[in-house]
Amino acid sequence: MKGNEALAEAAIRAGVDAYFGYPITPQSEVLEYLMAADPGKTTGMVVLQVESELAAINAVYGGAGCGKKVMTSSSSPGISLFQEGISYIAGAELPCLIVNVVRGGPGLGTIQPAQSDYFQACKGGGHGDYHLIVLAPASVQEMADFVEIAFDLAFKYRNPVMILSDGAIGQMMEKVYLKPSEERSKTFPEWATTGKPPERNRNIITSLDLDPYAQERRVLRLMEKYRQIEKNEVRYEEVRTEDADYLFVAYGTSARVCMKALQLARAEGIKAGLLRPITLYPFPSKRINELSGRMKHIISVEMSAGQMVEDVMLAVNGITDVSHFGRVGGVITEPEEVLENLKSKL
Amino acid sequence: MAMKTVTGIKEIIKPENLVYKKSSLLTDKPFSYCPGCGHGTAHRILAEVLEEEGLQSETIGVCPVGCSVLMYDFIDIDILEAAHGRAPAVATAIKRLFPEKFVFTYQGDGDLAAIGTSESIHACNRGENILIIFINNGIYGMTGGQMAPTTIPGMKTTTSPYGRDVKTMGNPVKLTELVALLPGTCYVTRQSVHTPATVRKTKKAIKKAVEYQKKNMGTCFIEIVSNCPSGWRMTPVESNKWMEENMFPFYPPGDLKVPKEDITKTKDNEGE
Numbered sequence: 150m151k152g153n154e155a156l157a158e159a160a161i162r163a164g165v166d167a168y169f170g171y172p173i174t175p176q177s178e179v180l181e182y183l184m185a186a187d188p189g190k191t192t193g194m195v196v197l198q199v200e201s202e203l204a205a206i207n208a209v210y211g212g213a214g215c216g217k218k219v220m221t222s223s224s225s226p227g228i229s230l231f232q233e234g235i236s237y238i239a240g241a242e243l244p245c246l247i248v249n250v251v252r253g254g255p256g257l258g259t260i261q262p263a264q265s266d267y268f269q270a271c272k273g274g275g276h277g278d279y280h281l282i283v284l285a286p287a288s289v290q291e292m293a294d295f296v297e298i299a300f301d302l303a304f305k306y307r308n309p310v311m312i313l314s315d316g317a318i319g320q321m322m323e324k325v326y327l328k329p330s331e332e333r334s335k336t337f338p339e340w341a342t343t344g345k346p347p348e349r350n351r352n353i354i355t356s357l358d359l360d361p362y363a364q365e366r367r368v369l370r371l372m373e374k375y376r377q378i379e380k381n382e383v384r385y386e387e388v389r390t391e392d393a394d395y396l397f398v399a400y401g402t403s404a405r406v407c408m409k410a411l412q413l414a415r416a417e418g419i420k421a422g423l424l425r426p427i428t429l430y431p432f433p434s435k436r437i438n439e440l441s442g443r444m445k446h447i448i449s450v451e452m453s454a455g456q457m458v459e460d461v462m463l464a465v466n467g468i469t470d471v472s473h474f475g476r477v478g479g480v481i482t483e484p485e486e487v488l489e490n491l492k493s494k495l
Numbered sequence: 496m497a498m499k500t501v502t503g504i505k506e507i508i509k510p511e512n513l514v515y516k517k518s519s520l521l522t523d524k525p526f527s528y529c530p531g532c533g534h535g536t537a538h539r540i541l542a543e544v545l546e547e548e549g550l551q552s553e554t555i556g557v558c559p560v561g562c563s564v565l566m567y568d569f570i571d572i573d574i575l576e577a578a579h580g581r582a583p584a585v586a587t588a589i590k591r592l593f594p595e596k597f598v599f600t601y602q603g604d605g606d607l608a609a610i611g612t613s614e615s616i617h618a619c620n621r622g623e624n625i626l627i628i629f630i631n632n633g634i635y636g637m638t639g640g641q642m643a644p645t646t647i648p649g650m651k652t653t654t655s656p657y658g659r660d661v662k663t664m665g666n667p668v669k670l671t672e673l674v675a676l677l678p679g680t681c682y683v684t685r686q687s688v689h690t691p692a693t694v695r696k697t698k699k700a701i702k703k704a705v706e707y708q709k710k711n712m713g714t715c716f717i718e719i720v721s722n723c724p725s726g727w728r729m730t731p732v733e734s735n736k737w738m739e740e741n742m743f744p745f746y747p748p749g750d751l752k753v754p755k756e757d758i759t760k761t762k763d764n765e766g767e
Binding site for chain 2: 166167169195197199200201203204205207208209210211212214215217219233234237241342343344345346347351352353354355356357359
């Protein structure tokens, strides 16, 4: 299955209530798969192609405000259009899933895979003080598995979650194990706008506080939530870090490239290790800091002009040298290039 | 004498003598609207219809960005506050997920006919089973009286201080006429709330929209041509007169589209 298709099938099986989307390469398979699968007839899941990314993300706002499991997906230029809605969703503290199958930018850019939306995903993107929880799959299997994890986190923290994939993971085909179908939930969180029965006060979904002190309380509440998320939800994978002198930090497609580069390096007697962040927000800063004392050099390998490297540097905090390496503009980095770059740091 | 008068009032306040009261679905929070503004009346008749139809627990509302941004403070129902112009997209999702609920949006002219044009047209085109209430006062009230998509030619606003010049600023958008052309809409009407008679008509229109939504007949779209005394720099009385003389010729009240099955019953809802 393609990564995009695995994600779509996993969404049906995870009991997602609705998907609203708009076509864009390289993620259109998500919408196409869902339309063909027609889950309205089986699970009752709503699948709707709307007129724009603005409509899609605001439909997600509506569905999420009613306490339903709602998602959308797009690729970089479309994600830029989502940003208004994402900010409102974060401000109103609504759970939802947003999938970004990243392509190279800026602008219309290219339809080839890239990792140049890291800043946008992890540092806000829209206006205001907020964070998304950001999951970075590195395989088709993870494209499927992360759907359920994303919704669990989204509802646990009342916070939007982004799966930050890329065109390579979305388009490539791998074997995938899918969980059996779950029933869609019939219960709603107590804050959801589902029609006010006599026994409770009315529910209001808003991100508006005209009183700045009220808005400050809202932002402080969000900040407290983010501290909890940073404490509890950091996920990462380590490969051969126990004896490593050199560390790659890489996520998604770049992590796979680094796996190969690591093997090539080890074959030449260079002790390379890999730390793969699975959550980009919260970032595994603490673990990277712990490892950095043992490393002669750390390379942030990413298909961008150097975005995650800033978080790596903050985590390392000057303990050892950190640099960035990676191709940009939709070109996938070759393992041999990574090895060559590593050798230049020896 | 005074005592006698008080006793007299007490005698009069009896259920059988009660001809008007505040809807139980209006909260005790005072409206934030300027004196004489049509929003308050529109809120009241909407609350009355929801109360009379027993829809409090069945209703999910979507309010806009603009003067009515705080609508959720005034009507005692579940409400979502949408981003500017996006209410029809928000309502689309809600109605698709809760087809049995009564779902409405309440939007101003800037919200619905400028920044949200796409969302408005496409929700109507899909025939979403929602009610769109469109308050058209030809101005951006909340932000201090700027030119709106519906500002009529020659009308002065803070961003058209010499009057709207259609040569450079474009013509007003008649979105109501536009959505009436779409097969997805089942009921499109233009009303007002500036006299007792028009208030009653508009309330009747909302009741019809409730009925049509129950029957899943498509999008109902009610434009309420309204005033903005503050933004127009007029007294409430002047503004209503100005609205009748200047807005109505451009935005004539009356039904633009009625469901076929109801064509015989709509005589009383036509424009004056």
